[in-house]
Amino acid sequence: MRLLLVEDDSSISQPLKAGLEREGFGVELATTGAAALQAGPVDLVLLDLGLPDLDGRVVCQNIRSTSKVPIIVVTARQDEIDRVMLLELGADDYVVKPFGFRELVARIRAVLRRSGSGANDTEPVEWGPLRIDRRVRQVEFNGEQVELTPKEYDLLAALAADPGAAVTREQLISDVWDENWWGSTKTLDVHIASLRKKTDPGLVQTIRGVGFKLAESITEP
Ligand code: CA
Numbered sequence: 395m396r397l398l399l400v401e402d403d404s405s406i407s408q409p410l411k412a413g414l415e416r417e418g419f420g421v422e423l424a425t426t427g428a429a430a431l432q433a434g435p436v437d438l439v440l441l442d443l444g445l446p447d448l449d450g451r452v453v454c455q456n457i458r459s460t461s462k463v464p465i466i467v468v469t470a471r472q473d474e475i476d477r478v479m480l481l482e483l484g485a486d487d488y489v490v491k492p493f494g495f496r497e498l499v500a501r502i503r504a505v506l507r508r509s510g511s512g513a514n515d516t517e518p519v520e521w522g523p524l525r526i527d528r529r530v531r532q533v534e535f536n537g538e539q540v541e542l543t544p545k546e547y548d549l550l551a552a553l554a555a556d557p558g559a560a561v562t563r564e565q566l567i568s569d570v571w572d573e574n575w576w577g578s579t580k581t582l583d584v585h586i587a588s589l590r591k592k593t594d595p596g597l598v599q600t601i602r603g604v605g606f607k608l609a610e611s612i613t614e615p
Contacts, residue, residue: 395506396420400430400453401442401468406491413495419502427453435463438506440498441485442468443475451483458484464509466501468493504569507555521557522612524597526550535593542592545570549585553598553608562605 397414401407402425411421424430427448430441439457443450454465467488469475480488486505489498510528519526525534531547533540542550552569553561567582586598586606596612 395438396422396436397502398422398424398430398433398436398439400424400427400439400445400450402426402444402446403442406442410495410498414499414502417499431456435461437463438502439463439465440468440502441465444470451479454483454485462509464505466498466505500565504565507552507569519551519554519557521554521608522610524554524593524608526554533593535597540592542589546585546589546592549582550589553606557608558610560601560604560607564605566605 395418397419399407399411399414399421401410401423404425407423407425411423414421422433422436424433425446427445427450430439430445430453431448441450441454441457443454445453450467454467457463457465465483465485467475467480467483467485468491469488470491475488486509487501489501517528519528523536526532527534528551531544531551533542533547533550548570549566552566563579563582567579570585571581586600589598590596594612596609598606599609600606
């Protein structure tokens with residue numbers, strides 16, 4: 395995964411670049427809006443709005459006008475950015491400075507998953523008896539096609555993005571519903587229950603106090 399980090403402040407960009415590289419991302423750094431617009435293709439753009447040469451909003455619109463690459467905008471508190479403005483700019487998400495590194499990485503991964511630009515996103519996921527064909531959103535279990543609702547599919551795909559890894563409830567809600575979703579978290583449990591019913595009760599394991607993961611192996615009853 396290659397990221398373009400657009401940030402003029404080296405006291406932010408240098409540690410951020412090093413941290414993201416430790417997370418396994420390739421990081422290309424642009425310190426001006428002009429450099430950002432000339433950068434080669436990447437998998438995600440992390441764009442500071444306060445740039446020395448061009449208005450970050452213009453940079454965002456320009457990138458979006460030529461590319462579908464996911465964009466996460468980084469704003470200062472005084473930018474007073476709102477979601478409507480973000481949509482108009484074509485950004486996928488935003489973080490407000492100062493932000494936590496962990497939060498940022500979680501946002502990056504969530505945006506990559508939502509945009510379907512995760513690694514090998516056209517390759518089917520094979521996990522024990524489970525097979526997910528992401529190009530056509532079809533799921534097979536033990537060789538039989540499973541009919542899932544769109545949300546059930548999104549939930550399973552979110553769990554299978556990194557099969558066997560724990561995914562928090564908050565992450566799943568953010569990925570499948572909306573990051574600013576204030577509905578009852580019971581909805582998540584209802585969908586998990588439905589996935590278990592349609593596949594195998596042991597497929598999705600509960601990690602108490604954390605969230606869920608796909609089972610490493612499913613033991614026959
Ligand atoms: Ca700046």
